[in-house]
Amino acid sequence: MSTNTFENINKKTVYGPVKSWRFGQSLGIDPLFQTSICSFDCIYCQLGKIQNLTIKRDVYVKTEQVLEDYREVIASNTIVDVITYSGSGEPTLALNLDEMIKGIGKLSPTIPQNILTNATTLHLPEVRKTLLSLDKVIVKLDGPTEQLMKTVNRPAEGVSFESIIEGIREFRKIYNGALEVQCMLMPLLEKDFEQFFEIMKSFNPNLVQFNTPSRPYPSSWHRENRGNHELIFDYKVNWLKELDKTDFEAMSKVFSEQTGLKVLIK
Ligand code: SF4
Secondary structure (H helix, E strand, O other): OOOOOHHHHHHOOEEEEEEEOOOEEEEEEOOOOOOOEEOOOOOOOOOOOOOEEOOOOEOOOOHHHHHHHHHHHHHOOOOOOEEEEOOOEOHHHEOOHHHHHHHHHHHOOOOOEEEEEOOOOOOOHHHHHHHOOOOEEEEEOOOOOHHHHHHHOOOOOOOOHHHHHHHHHHHHHHOOOEEEEEEEOOHHHHHHOOHHHHHHHHHOOOEEEEEOOOOOEEOOOOHHHOOOOOOOOOOOEEOOOOOOHHHHHHHHHHHHHHHOOOEEEO
């Protein structure tokens, strides 16, 4: 039985599963839940304007609540191919993320666990240690400069571009799982694109995925926008300026040729 109803989307720390074009049935885990909480406030964020823009790590939702919601989903025989930590913002801001990963790993040792992170906490050794046990770590990087980060990702005070880059490099040195980089290719990036090549190569990622904004920017926060679903709910949204499809494909091709990295486009 699926739990993917509008009601459950809003009430639980575990949501979906949502169909992922790459991973199959992906069950989302939200380690933040109370409201949207992130160290970025990206201009394209599907959650809308971030309510709590912060770099502070804290316990935002109790581990037991997440495990209880998770047990309920598996008890209903829902098909789950992969677990993804993401939810209402930046999952590594949850101080108890480690407990959640271990708790879910004990309940479902054979289901792979992935995370989507903006890498703003990866300079912290304790965060790197927590992520080591995951099967796949997907980091976001939308450009090669502090200025671009400030324009596109609108970070919380205290976030430094250099420490993000260093954090990813340090993590790569110790991580044996699959490290992927996701980049939202926006018109703003075009003029700095070549600077991107060396930075990306230095991460030695298993894959780079280029996206364009596929969903509109909601005017306000709605919890049901967690997850990579295709639903558009009934409230005011703004569509973002996208790269022309030909430019998008051409940039991806140049990137792949110049870096030798495996590239996926969506
Ligand atoms: S990092 Fe992710 S959750 Fe945070 S604002 Fe950007 S898109 Fe939204």
